[in-house]
Amino acid sequence: MAIAYIALGANLGDPASTLPAAFAALDSVPDSRLLARSALYLSAPVGLTGQPDFVNAAARIETTLAPAALLDALFAIEQQFGRLRGERNGPRTLDLDLLLYDQQVITTPRLTLPHPRLHLRAFVLLPLADLDHALSIPGRGTLAAWLPAVATQGIRRLDA
Template sequence: MHRAFIALGANLEDPAAQVRAALADLTGDGDIALVAASSLYRTAPIGADGPDYINAVAAVDTPLPPAGLLSRLFAVEAHFGRTRSYRNAPRTLDLDLLLYDDQVLDGPELTLPHPRLHLRAFVLVPLAEIAPDLALPGRGSVAAWLPAVANQRIEKL
């Protein structure tokens, strides 16, 4: 089994319900077991217009390899009506593979750790809630990066 961390976010069509339902869908097939889920957080869009996002982070255990897990995330997004009309477009659901064990990958389809996870309060704050001592490969601890995102608006629901 492998430990992975997944960011969940939505800002269309009742985003809190979308995030909760996506988490249930993601962990409902037997290949992905929920270990922990953060609270929900409201955040402003970064680099885009549109309504606020509802975000969370989940820790999961899975036998799936990174590419297989990413494919599953894309399938869940599609099931929830995700379209990719333009960069940073509002969305019904966004699932990002943040970390997979302590693997470091830099490929055309997948980069691990997620290249911007240490720059986003909507990832770091919920991640710190469920895994405050977690080490980000090549970057240090989650907690050490929290001051870098202190100026980003985030509200625990």
């Protein structure tokens, strides 16, 4: 069994309802089980402004799926939630990013692990800290060491 961490985000429709439904969908991925889920966070869009704020979260799952097969399952869930891939950093009904898969380092045209920008984004790091404040990011050190660098990014925890 491997432990994987997944970032969730949405800013179209009703994101505060979409993310709990997405957690349930993650728990139904074959050969996988949802172990923990973070709180929900509200964050400003990064890169492409002029769109609604995002609701973000993170999940820790246990899986026997290989990383590429897990990525395929995540894309299938996004499609179930009406995700259309268009403009980079654009609005979306659901975005699922595979952040970490055990301590594996993978670089292929389709998948890079750890996720190449996870350590730079408060909307990823804060939800991950809910799950494991001492989490180690291969090649980057601990999650806790990166939190001060994102302290000024606009994000707030939503009351659940």
